[in-house]
Amino acid sequence: MTPSSPVSALTIAGSDSGGGAGIQADLKAFAAHRVHGLSAIAALTAQNTGGVTAVHVPPLDFLQAQIDACFADFDIHAVKLGMLANAEVIDLVADALEKHRPPHVVLDPVMVATSGARLLEENALEAMRARLIPLATLLTPNIPEAELLLGRRIVTAEDAEDAADALLELGAGAVLLKGGHLDEGSRVIDRYFDGVTREEFIHTRLPVDAHGTGCTLASAIAAQLCQGLSLPNACEAAIDYVARGLHAGYYPGRSEVLVIDHF
Numbered sequence: 001m002t003p004s005s006p007v008s009a010l011t012i013a014g015s016d017s018g019g020g021a022g023i024q025a026d027l028k029a030f031a032a033h034r035v036h037g038l039s040a041i042a043a044l045t046a047q048n049t050g051g052v053t054a055v056h057v058p059p060l061d062f063l064q065a066q067i068d069a070c071f072a073d074f075d076i077h078a079v080k081l082g083m084l085a086n087a088e089v090i091d092l093v094a095d096a097l098e099k100h101r102p103p104h105v106v107l108d109p110v111m112v113a114t115s116g117a118r119l120l121e122e123n124a125l126e127a128m129r130a131r132l133i134p135l136a137t138l139l140t141p142n143i144p145e146a147e148l149l150l151g152r153r154i155v156t157a158e159d160a161e162d163a164a165d166a167l168l169e170l171g172a173g174a175v176l177l178k179g180g181h182l183d184e185g186s187r188v189i190d191r192y193f194d195g196v197t198r199e200e201f202i203h204t205r206l207p208v209d210a211h212g213t214g215c216t217l218a219s220a221i222a223a224q225l226c227q228g229l230s231l232p233n234a235c236e237a238a239i240d241y242v243a244r245g246l247h248a249g250y251y252p253g254r255s256e257v258l259v260i261d262h263f
């Protein structure tokens with residue numbers, strides 16, 4: 001690597017043919033942060049702004065080959081994990097992380113798309129808890145994902161605060177519990193907790209149906225970690241990035257779904 005070469009981040013996630021979420025959003029976020037983006041595609045979705053019409057999970061040895069090709073060549077500072085589809089894929093990814101030990105792992109525990117499509121098989125939850133979460137530097141669930149991981153409802157601000165603590169006990173280094181699905185008036189509160197530092201990142205809620213925010217946020221955090229920011233600072237900067245991207249967003253398809261502008 002020459003001094004002027006950007007550092008690399010790897011996304012292991014699902015492809016969104018509609019270009020709003022998944023690998024496509026991840027690579028755009030990496031590029032916008034001047035980080036070289038690598039990708040290992042764990043699942044392919046046939047998808048547009050109307051929803052997901054089909055899912056294909058490539059053979060495991062092909063996913064392995066993509067991951068091995070990336071680690072064999074690049075200096076990978078951060079790995080972002082998104083849609084992993086099933087328990088077998090999770091096991092393979094966990095093995096790869098244990099072998100390569102990248103400095104940062106940002107785990108977006110993708111389970112169900114906003115459109116309602118399942119992106120993780122129901123029986124894979126245990127593998128996510130047992131194998132992947134303990135390897136994560138940061139876990140970034142939204143409220144429905146946190147409810148599934150904890151097996152309890154999160155309705156009030158107090159529930160969310162308790163949930164951030166309980167999620168940390170699952171073994172990740174830190175948790176960013178995204179509050180977009182919680183009704184806290186005109187504000188969205190994302191709660192960060194790493195056992196020592198507790199932060200609330202607050203934004204005004206935009207009255208839009210947006211696509212790919214979770215993927216973009218996790219990738220922007222991974223990119224900021226590559227640039228040397230601390231974990232809470234990386235979260236704050238990435239949350240601002242997504243908020244600015246939503247303000248500048250656009251409607252590329254026939255459905256009224258806003259896609260983030262990456263700049």
Ligand code: PLP
Nearest residue numbers: 014015021022083113114211212
């Ligand atoms: N499709 C893929 C491949 C994803 O990884 C994600 C990420 O969460 C989604 C769709 C869901 O995006 P959203 O819930 O923002 O529609």
